[in-house]
Amino acid sequence: MHSIEAELETIKNQVEAMERLEQEPKYSRRDYFASVPFDDDPSTVDHWCRYKMLEWCYSVVDFINFSRETVGIAMSYLDRVLSLNNEFSNGLLFSRKNYQLAAMTCLYTAIKVFEPKIIDANLLVELSRGSYTADDFKQMELEILFALNWHLNDPTPFQFLEYYLQLLPLHECNLHVQKDTFLDHARYQIELAMFDYTMVIHEPSKVAVAALSNSLNSIFTAHGAYNDGVKMIQHLQRMTSEPNADLPAVQHISLGMERLHNTKIPAILRRASPPSVTGTTISNKCNDQNSIDHDGEFRNAKVSPTACVSI
Structure with missing residues (x-):
């Protein structure tokens, strides 16, 4: 047990370091298209x-x-x-x-x-x-x-995703779903979000939280375990930095992922294999x-x- 707790503490420290890193100017991104005049110039x-x-x-x-x-x-x-x-x-x-x-x-x-x-x-x-x-x-x-x-x-959404998933106490849920199921579903959400420029200007940690939240909600709800999904999403929000301040941005990204999935999935993401x-x-x-x-x-x-x- 002590070994597991030590491992979780190491992961938490790594996540906190990555969250600090993504705030540094060297890894920041801005809305660079805002300064580009979209006219007829080809x-x-x-x-x-x-x-x-x-x-x-x-x-x-x-x-x-x-x-x-x-x-x-x-x-x-x-x-x-x-x-x-x-x-x-x-x-x-x-x-x-x-x-x-x-x-x-x-x-x-x-x-x-x-x-x-x-x-x-x-x-x-x-x-x-x-x-x-x-x-x-x-x-x-x-x-x-x-x-x-x-x-x-660069700290990436994929890195944050894997760490966040390891920190979730999925063993406390009545429904037992393999972590790889959540991982695959959330990774798809991140890949989808990359096609929307308005989402990629957000910090990678927020993109990862939005993707994992969508996956938790979707998978647990599909298995009739909505309450377990809510509990895990709340736990995810608590363990991210400044969860209340981040929530509007995460919700924006989450809704954007759902919109992209429901409207137009890029053909490249429908490809099952190379x-x-x-x-x-x-x-x-x-x-x-x-x-x-x-x-x-x-x-x-x-x-x-x-x-x-x-x-």
């Missing part, structure tokens, strides 16, 4: 550009069988850079070509940092159908790294240098970002 970046590049990122990681959390990290890099309100960030917001290059590079960087294998820059060149060179990606990566001051270990590759397997895409080469059948995949953002 070069100006808008919400749809972000949506399509996010869709492209999911297509890539699904195909290679990487973690979808890596996409969340990549988009956090991109959102943080665009929130800087400086010459570099404005150069991305007012040029779709530069924005697309930055989005692709953020995914490239997140994969290098967090995945066990890396992708070759020439693969990105091929996926862009020659719109950019390998040097373009390398230069953009350096600019992004310096813009972020090399702060690449698309099959005729005559080969995903593992064959990785060469002996622990990288994913630009050769082979991957070039035939319909994930080219040139179809995502009109330049």
Whole structure:
């Protein structure tokens, strides 16, 4: 018992550290589209550009069988850079070509940092159908790294979700549901929320609380254990920092997730598994240098970002 209590205390300390970290300016995000005039200028970046590049990122990681959390990290890099309100960030917001290059590079960087294998820059060149060179990606990566001051270990909603779930006393409920059930359901909610720009500007902890609250309510209610669900949601709110102050934002995100689910689920989220590759397997895409080469059948995949953002 003592060991379990010590483990829970360690998790609580980790959560508190992450909650403090997400409040630091280096990990903050602002409503950067508020300063962009949405007129008829075809070069100006808008919400749809972000949506399509996010869709492209999911297509890539699904195909290679990487973690979808890596996409969340990549988009956090991109959102943080665009929130800087400086010459570099404005150069991305007012040029779709530069924005697309930055989005692709953020995914490239997140994969290098967090995945066990890396992708070759020439693969990105091929996926862009020659719109950019390998040097373009390398230069953009350096600019992004310096813009972020090399702060690449973002606290993510997925991390908060797993910690919050471990802290919930689900064993006290009359209905016993596997934690993985809640985890899978909540992770889907987070992935869904990433498509709505108005939600991603909130702190990752709030997104995680909203996703887990929705999952607790949905699953317990579906099993006729509504009261247990309410009890767990109340416990979740108590263990987050400043729960009363956070509640309006969490409710906004929660309702937004429900709205997205009930209206339009992006096709990429309906995909049960990575698309099959005729005559080969995903593992064959990785060469002996622990990288994913630009050769082979991957070039035939319909994930080219040139179809995502009109330049």
